[in-house]
Amino acid sequence: MGKVVCIANQKGGVGKTTTIINLAASMAAAERKVLVIDMDPQANATSGLGIPRNTRNSIYRALISMKPLVELFVSTELETLKIVPSNKDLIGAELELIEFKNWQLRLRDLIEPIKNYFEFILVDCPPSLGVLTLNALVASDAVLVPMQCEYFSLEGVSDLLDTIRRIRANYNNRLEIMGVLLTMYDDRTNLARQVRENINTHFKDLVLKTVIPRNIKLGECPSFGKPILLYDIKSKGAEAYLNLAKEILRNEKKS
Amino acid sequence: MGKVVCIANQKGGVGKTTTIINLAASMAAAERKVLVIDMDPQANATSGLGIPRNTRNSIYRALISMKPLVELFVSTELETLKIVPSNKDLIGAELELIEFKNWQLRLRDLIEPIKNYFEFILVDCPPSLGVLTLNALVASDAVLVPMQCEYFSLEGVSDLLDTIRRIRANYNNRLEIMGVLLTMYDDRTNLARQVRENINTHFKDLVLKTVIPRNIKLGECPSFGKPILLYDIKSKGAEAYLNLAKEILRNEKKS
Numbered sequence A, B: 001m002g003k004v005v006c007i008a009n010q011k012g013g014v015g016k017t018t019t020i021i022n023l024a025a026s027m028a029a030a031e032r033k034v035l036v037i038d039m040d041p042q043a044n045a046t047s048g049l050g051i052p053r054n055t056r057n058s059i060y061r062a063l064i065s066m067k068p069l070v071e072l073f074v075s076t077e078l079e080t081l082k083i084v085p086s087n088k089d090l091i092g093a094e095l096e097l098i099e100f101k102n103w104q105l106r107l108r109d110l111i112e113p114i115k116n117y118f119e120f121i122l123v124d125c126p127p128s129l130g131v132l133t134l135n136a137l138v139a140s141d142a143v144l145v146p147m148q149c150e151y152f153s154l155e156g157v158s159d160l161l162d163t164i165r166r167i168r169a170n171y172n173n174r175l176e177i178m179g180v181l182l183t184m185y186d187d188r189t190n191l192a193r194q195v196r197e198n199i200n201t202h203f204k205d206l207v208l209k210t211v212i213p214r215n216i217k218l219g220e221c222p223s224f225g226k227p228i229l230l231y232d233i234k235s236k237g238a239e240a241y242l243n244l245a246k247e248i249l250r251n252e253k254k255s
């Protein structure tokens, strides 16, 4: 039974896309069947996995016409990893989607028929709490929240938690928080250590044990359209995301 | 005559808010009258200037009820710097705003009566090309585009330029690009140097001479609600933003 996980945080640039690309690739390296759905108009998850951003078949067509997702799967360099790409048509989609009755349920209804094809379905969200992110939260079993150890990141998290509670109450009572992931962590700064302490006090055991360090290779690999494990498997970035995949797969076995 | 400048880039986390706070403060330190308008639901510019995010009087009330902006000015620690704050009411504003006829013109019409009170009116935008950013572009004389020297940043800039062209053609023919500002620049990495070369080839003399280096003090000062020049005037971050203010004020004199 496929588990749907959205990677969400309305704060921009906290590592949502970097996390989905490299977590999905690490799971696929462990022979798990994974689907990535790119719900961000920037289409960074699409290009980061080596798929052109201008494909005609994108999540936009599915959201507007309810075209079955199975017709939109695109293969990647990893055998068990597929993606439903995004493109810039998605920029105007929010104003179009709200014209539909029950617009909040469209992604959930698109995923339902293909849920059992995969072990994990990971959804990348844009940096906002708008229509696209709401659709992803309604469609998901769990939310993974990447957080930078910086002040502005800490500030916005209460709005995200309020939105998750609201979605759970009105549309999706199974929605849980899979975990909070610390990203771009630089152990050498006081700021990072202080914010980390703050996050640990606030989120307790929701904070995942794996911490993603700042690692330049993670910034380089998207320009080659490759996840980090196909770009530089020996890097600290690759090691961290492989550990993240192991931790998440272990946690899933227990529940 | 006040010049309205919006700080926009739909890519998240590129330094939009850090730029508006520190550019505004540096201009105010040079005794220029400046107004900051926070159009981001995250309200980071509001808290970064030491104003509580939960103020009842926010840009949301003005956008929805056309309450005159002059009634919403809040003072900051710098005498000639005022702000119209944001709060989380703005999260749902996009769906409410589009119910109004000519929703694209609301911020422009709010700014018109107070334009001459200030030399510069700086508008912070959320990381998207949605209703709030479109309102800001329609209301502006110029756009300042912060860019990180990373691959994903480069990828999204063509969508931003398309949107600027569309706004110029349909709503605001005076909208120009004030410049592209390189932020969080780390001279030691190949990635940053390569992307910088790419940006210089693409944007030529639109790229501002001042480059903002990565500087931990810029990450620390928001937690004290102070711009960098009131937190650590000797830091590289403070020096860079003071230089940026000088460069922009010099360019404005020439035009």
Ligand SMILES: Nc1ncnc2c1ncn2[C@@H]1O[C@H](COP(=O)(O)OP(=O)(O)OP(=O)(O)O)[C@@H](O)[C@H]1O
Residues within 6 Å of the ligand: A011, A012, A013, A014, A015, A016, A017, A018, A019, A040, A044, A125, A126, A127, A183, A184, A185, A212, A213, A214, A215, A216, A218, A219, A220, A222, A237, B010, B011, B012, B013, B127, B150, B151, B152, B153
């Ligand atoms: N651990 C890391 N070390 C170094 N660079 C990183 C790391 N994680 C992400 N980056 C880089 O930081 C930038 C922001 O990351 P990313 O684009 O994944 O964040 P995002 O949350 O998806 O952004 P947006 O809010 O725009 O969708 C990118 O240029 C990425 O390459």
Ligand SMILES: Nc1ncnc2c1ncn2[C@@H]1O[C@H](COP(=O)(O)OP(=O)(O)OP(=O)(O)O)[C@@H](O)[C@H]1O
Residues within 6 Å of the ligand: A010, A011, A012, A013, A127, A150, A151, A152, A153, B011, B012, B013, B014, B015, B016, B017, B018, B019, B040, B044, B125, B126, B127, B183, B184, B185, B212, B213, B214, B215, B216, B217, B218, B219, B220, B222, B237
């Ligand atoms: N030059 C710099 N050196 C170090 N840290 C920086 C610098 N500029 C910004 N930061 C930090 O990087 C993070 C992202 O910056 P900021 O929030 O200003 O970007 P933004 O574009 O406004 O983000 P969003 O897209 O979410 O609105 C913040 O935590 C900020 O403190």
Ligand SMILES: [Mg+2]
Residues within 6 Å of the ligand: A016, A017, A018, A040, A044, A125, A126
């Ligand atoms: Mg992203």
Ligand SMILES: [Mg+2]
Residues within 6 Å of the ligand: B016, B017, B018, B040, B044, B125, B126
């Ligand atoms: Mg911001």
